[in-house]
Amino acid sequence: MSFLRITSPHGHSPLDTAQVMQAVLLATLPGIAVLTWFFGPGTLLNIVFGGVLALALEAIALRLRDRDPQRQLKDYSVLVTSTLLCIALPPYAPWWLIATGILSAVILGKHVFGGLGYNPFNPAMVGYVVLLISFPLQMSSWQAPRGLGEIPGVTESLTALFVPASYDGVTMATPLDLLRQNKGLLLDDLFSSTPQFGQWAGVGWEWVNIAFLAGGVWLIYRGIFTWHAPLAMLITLGLCAAIGFDSGSSESGGSPLFHWLSGATMFGAFFIITDPVSGATSNRGRLIFGALVGVLLYLIRVAGNYPDALAFAVLILNFAAPFIDQYTQPVTYGHKPTKEDDE
Amino acid sequence: MNTIFKIHGGIHPDEEKQLSNPGTVLDAGLPPSLILPLSQHIGKPSSLCVAPGDYVLGGQLLAEADGMVSVPLHAPTSGTVVAIEPMPVPHPSAMNNLCLELECDGEDRWIEYAGCEDWRVETPDTLISCIRAAGVAGMGGAGFPTAVKLMARDRLPLQTLIINGTECEPYITADDTLMQVDAAGIVEGAQILAHILGVEEILLAVEDNKPAALDAMQKAAKARGGDCNVMTFPTKYPSGGEKQLIEILTGKQVPTGGLPADLGIVCQNPGTAVAARDAVCFGKPLTDRIVTLTGRALARPGNYRARLGTPIEHLLTVAGFDPSQNQRLIHGGPMMGFALESSAVPIIKTTNCILVPTEQELPTPPDAQACIRCGLCAEACPASLLPQQLYWYARAKDQEQLERHHLADCIECGACSWVCPSHIPLVQYYRAAKGMIKESKTEKIRSDRSRDRFEARQERLERETLAREAQRAARRAAAEQKAAAGGADDPVAAAIARAKAKKDSASDESANS
Amino acid sequence: MLTLLQSYPLFAALIALLGLGLGFGAVLGYASVRFRTEGNPLVDQINQLLPQTQCGQCGHPGCKPYATAIAEGGAINKCPPGGQETIDALADLLDVEPQALDAEHGEEKEPNVAYIREDECIGCTKCIQACPVDAILGAAKLMHTVIADECTGCDLCVEPCPVDCIDMLPRKGGIEHWRWDLPEPNENKSSIIATDRAAA
Ligand code: SF4
Numbered sequence A: 001m002s003f004l005r006i007t008s009p010h011g012h013s014p015l016d017t018a019q020v021m022q023a024v025l026l027a028t029l030p031g032i033a034v035l036t037w038f039f040g041p042g043t044l045l046n047i048v049f050g051g052v053l054a055l056a057l058e059a060i061a062l063r064l065r066d067r068d069p070q071r072q073l074k075d076y077s078v079l080v081t082s083t084l085l086c087i088a089l090p091p092y093a094p095w096w097l098i099a100t101g102i103l104s105a106v107i108l109g110k111h112v113f114g115g116l117g118y119n120p121f122n123p124a125m126v127g128y129v130v131l132l133i134s135f136p137l138q139m140s141s142w143q144a145p146r147g148l149g150e151i152p153g154v155t156e157s158l159t160a161l162f163v164p165a166s167y168d169g170v171t172m173a174t175p176l177d178l179l180r181q182n183k184g185l186l187l188d189d190l191f192s193s194t195p196q197f198g199q200w201a202g203v204g205w206e207w208v209n210i211a212f213l214a215g216g217v218w219l220i221y222r223g224i225f226t227w228h229a230p231l232a233m234l235i236t237l238g239l240c241a242a243i244g245f246d247s248g249s250s251e252s253g254g255s256p257l258f259h260w261l262s263g264a265t266m267f268g269a270f271f272i273i274t275d276p277v278s279g280a281t282s283n284r285g286r287l288i289f290g291a292l293v294g295v296l297l298y299l300i301r302v303a304g305n306y307p308d309a310l311a312f313a314v315l316i317l318n319f320a321a322p323f324i325d326q327y328t329q330p331v332t333y334g335h336k337p338t339k340e341d342d343e
Numbered sequence B: 001m002n003t004i005f006k007i008h009g010g011i012h013p014d015e016e017k018q019l020s021n022p023g024t025v026l027d028a029g030l031p032p033s034l035i036l037p038l039s040q041h042i043g044k045p046s047s048l049c050v051a052p053g054d055y056v057l058g059g060q061l062l063a064e065a066d067g068m069v070s071v072p073l074h075a076p077t078s079g080t081v082v083a084i085e086p087m088p089v090p091h092p093s094a095m096n097n098l099c100l101e102l103e104c105d106g107e108d109r110w111i112e113y114a115g116c117e118d119w120r121v122e123t124p125d126t127l128i129s130c131i132r133a134a135g136v137a138g139m140g141g142a143g144f145p146t147a148v149k150l151m152a153r154d155r156l157p158l159q160t161l162i163i164n165g166t167e168c169e170p171y172i173t174a175d176d177t178l179m180q181v182d183a184a185g186i187v188e189g190a191q192i193l194a195h196i197l198g199v200e201e202i203l204l205a206v207e208d209n210k211p212a213a214l215d216a217m218q219k220a221a222k223a224r225g226g227d228c229n230v231m232t233f234p235t236k237y238p239s240g241g242e243k244q245l246i247e248i249l250t251g252k253q254v255p256t257g258g259l260p261a262d263l264g265i266v267c268q269n270p271g272t273a274v275a276a277r278d279a280v281c282f283g284k285p286l287t288d289r290i291v292t293l294t295g296r297a298l299a300r301p302g303n304y305r306a307r308l309g310t311p312i313e314h315l316l317t318v319a320g321f322d323p324s325q326n327q328r329l330i331h332g333g334p335m336m337g338f339a340l341e342s343s344a345v346p347i348i349k350t351t352n353c354i355l356v357p358t359e360q361e362l363p364t365p366p367d368a369q370a371c372i373r374c375g376l377c378a379e380a381c382p383a384s385l386l387p388q389q390l391y392w393y394a395r396a397k398d399q400e401q402l403e404r405h406h407l408a409d410c411i412e413c414g415a416c417s418w419v420c421p422s423h424i425p426l427v428q429y430y431r432a433a434k435g436m437i438k439e440s441k442t443e444k445i446r447s448d449r450s451r452d453r454f455e456a457r458q459e460r461l462e463r464e465t466l467a468r469e470a471q472r473a474a475r476r477a478a479a480e481q482k483a484a485a486g487g488a489d490d491p492v493a494a495a496i497a498r499a500k501a502k503k504d505s506a507s508d509e510s511a512n513s
Numbered sequence C: 001m002l003t004l005l006q007s008y009p010l011f012a013a014l015i016a017l018l019g020l021g022l023g024f025g026a027v028l029g030y031a032s033v034r035f036r037t038e039g040n041p042l043v044d045q046i047n048q049l050l051p052q053t054q055c056g057q058c059g060h061p062g063c064k065p066y067a068t069a070i071a072e073g074g075a076i077n078k079c080p081p082g083g084q085e086t087i088d089a090l091a092d093l094l095d096v097e098p099q100a101l102d103a104e105h106g107e108e109k110e111p112n113v114a115y116i117r118e119d120e121c122i123g124c125t126k127c128i129q130a131c132p133v134d135a136i137l138g139a140a141k142l143m144h145t146v147i148a149d150e151c152t153g154c155d156l157c158v159e160p161c162p163v164d165c166i167d168m169l170p171r172k173g174g175i176e177h178w179r180w181d182l183p184e185p186n187e188n189k190s191s192i193i194a195t196d197r198a199a200a
């Protein structure tokens, strides 16, 4: 009798790529739930609409590239991309904005480079940046959080999505914008005089960030990715903020806590910069990668003109990832530089 | 109590050790015929000293060691040599290699053999030659001739002997069983080896998932007294890798490209220790071993004492093999073993396990997906390599980058493939890449040598042509002179001279060829 | 332009990064070119890459002469024993496009080694004269034999043998030469298109 001849190892860990992706999707749920609570069903709708579109696009792209969509769709990777992008988009965005974003993310961010695993840039962030550059207005109009404005219902949300012209929501500047535009007010005064500020950061935003933090911690606990990049990013962001805090003067860049809990900080730290494909690959490399994202994030937030800086920071570091990899190769067994270094 | 050090990476696959009921040795019986490959070890194949038709007794020499790095081969029972020809052997290539087929006569008659009375008074050289004569080769995996390993004593100062009872691969319990049933033999074997090596320290390493073996070893070590130190440490694959074990026990790393002996350490497997003891104390050649037959496609999995050369078919029948749910036959463990194509191949000195899982137990791997660079492989790699980078470079056949990323330090443990969520057969990439690099290196040496030889020949030819021309010119000059002397108007003499010169040069040419 | 940069510091940063990258790239590229030309003379470098089978299939009386021809601008795809690998290596060295092997000179095949059936050998010494690397031992009227380790498998000794007692056997048939193949890249089982780096 003839037996199957395949290479060792013959067993396998229970974890596979689809499960990794599913876990990431699962971990976004708390964040999405909080977003929905504070800003209404807009984000949720974005995600559903974007997900369907992304699946269709991926199938087409795979077909065009002569791959088997049946098999490759099952890795869920495109759903992760679309979900992450849609979380980053403002709720109640018009359908064409989402469609353009997904198209850029899936085609420009991924398939142009050869599909999953070959993309040098984070696809979700590619989509985001394309939108940010092309439609700055739509991209920076955020719905006001619960308590400060009317939260649209499901029908209104659907209208906003598909008949954008007829929708007129309540939008407000985000706390990050306010801080940047702040001229002359002491930080404490700014906090107390503006309703958008909550206890530590923006109303709603602080809870959104905490929810994403929770999801991220769960992923690390599951061993889906390591703590290196997120921790490094949060530390350097905090350090920069501490340096720029200026004891809360009118020139202040905001406290570390404010930066940790504002905008896309936690979402970015745990869901964007942990994207393995476009990030650094060794643990030391990830520390550097995360740390640099943290610094850039702070600098662009304080000095730049965009609502949030994450996407740019990440894309710039994606550029640098291969170089980081070259210089952070771990010390292989037996290569410890002992007495004489025989390189 | 020595301290235990941590190693990088490692994984925790299901152990499945209880399946084969460690601690009991069953008898695999005598098959109708044995197939004995002449190359069961690393090094040159043994060279035959019997011919087809010869009748041999158990323990009789069938083939001798051919040169230094080689081992002899003995008959595991009495019978007739019926064939010496290429037959399928346990090898990942599923190719044939030269084997000797022995038809057993069922009487199992043996030659007389005797060992040393007291090994403590013998010189290391005598003991090494006993071990060499008994055909002992490392029984843990690679099959390196034990006597050669022991000769490290002549080159390097040694301090420590490690008996590697880690057996970290899932399923395998052959060493576990041996440690339970013959702990005294292992300890005595270890002492003999230590005596040969001239080392003071013996470390017996047992993972903490083998409490019965650990207990037996501790008792035996105490009973025999002296220098044996039984060490235990948490279970993790691949702690039993020689390099990993050395780091766990000593905190030191074997330098790349080096041997444990460079650190003053020699590692041996418990089975090898017992074989060495048998060789020294009884003069008994290595002709059988304990093999773990396991997997859920067997009705009676367990540890069987089987004669070398027993066809796996026979063992499967003994253990109650149910082929209906099985598609794989694995020589060795699930992590590093290789799949066999045919069950006609025999077991050899290095066969510690035959694994026949059901499809449910170890499913056929799904198609590989793209590498998502998740880095799980780098987390798992005990050698601190970057498997995902090696994978890229292996695909690109980029030898320079492969060497920069230390491909040669990969121990092929399979931890990376095991964790890879995309099911990429990473280890196969590394094996192929290593083969490729090795081949291009030998080709390079070959072509360099050919170039030198070619150039040397060109030079020689040139020299010869020059020499010939000079000779011819000299001769012609001489003839002309003669002709001139004999009178320019003597055409006959001139013609003779010409013809002679021509003939000379012609014979010159043929002489030169 | 300048005002644009000032109002969008980010673009400035991006452009600076890009510029840096290009700058470093240029320096490195220049250095490698410089380094390369300062190495061995070109003919030797080319000769290093040729397989040294010395078979003459390329139409030159040995690898070195062919290397000289390449250095003077000859085609790089005329060496069958080297095959595609050698052509690619040459293309890389000379910085030209790799080509397919020129079929006119023969096909790429596994390396062989010559084997003389010794009882049939009449000791004519013709093969010795033909062997470019002196891999055959023997004297007139005595049986000849091939030093397998030195034989390049060039086939040149087969033709001259008057009694046809030389066989060319595969050099790498045995189990000791076996090695693992790279796994099939089955993550894209169907045909591979040009944009795929998988093939790289
Ligand atoms: S584990 Fe597999 S998918 Fe992850 S980085 Fe390693 S090779 Fe790639």
Ligand code: SF4
Binding pocket: B380, B381, B382, B383, B384, B385, B387, B409, B410, B411, B412, B413, B414, B415, B416, B417, B426, B427, B430
């Ligand atoms: S097989 Fe090699 S690369 Fe993979 S984990 Fe083991 S040592 Fe590391």
Ligand code: SF4
Binding pocket: C050, C051, C052, C053, C054, C055, C056, C057, C058, C059, C060, C061, C062, C063, C064, C066, C078, C079, C080, C081, C082
């Ligand atoms: S064809 Fe033969 S002689 Fe010419 S370069 Fe190739 S190996 Fe050398």
Ligand code: SF4
Binding pocket: C113, C114, C130, C131, C132, C133, C134, C135, C136, C146, C150, C151, C152, C153, C154, C155, C156, C157, C158
């Ligand atoms: S022995 Fe024959 S095939 Fe081998 S190198 Fe010499 S001539 Fe060529």
